[in-house]
Amino acid sequence: MREITKIVKFAGGLWLARALFAYLDPGSGSLIVQLLLAIIVGLLATLRLWKARLLALFGIRSGQEEADDDDPAEPRLNEQA
Numbered sequence: 001m002r003e004i005t006k007i008v009k010f011a012g013g014l015w016l017a018r019a020l021f022a023y024l025d026p027g028s029g030s031l032i033v034q035l036l037l038a039i040i041v042g043l044l045a046t047l048r049l050w051k052a053r054l055l056a057l058f059g060i061r062s063g064q065e066e067a068d069d070d071d072p073a074e075p076r077l078n079e080q081a
Contacts, residue, residue, distance in 0.1 A: 024032075055061065
């Protein structure tokens, strides 16, 4: 019975609630934009790190990494001139 009265009171409070007007100054807006950009960049960096670790775990290499290994401009330590 108490739960029903709580629900009724909550619904009545929502029904009688008036609109609230909030003010966001330019500093708040730029802070929100910076926060969103930081979240996006952080997620992308984390996903890239996880991808590299998973590929290393299973011994799978991407085509870009293989191309980097075959770079003729880099001197090799084990080669005899």
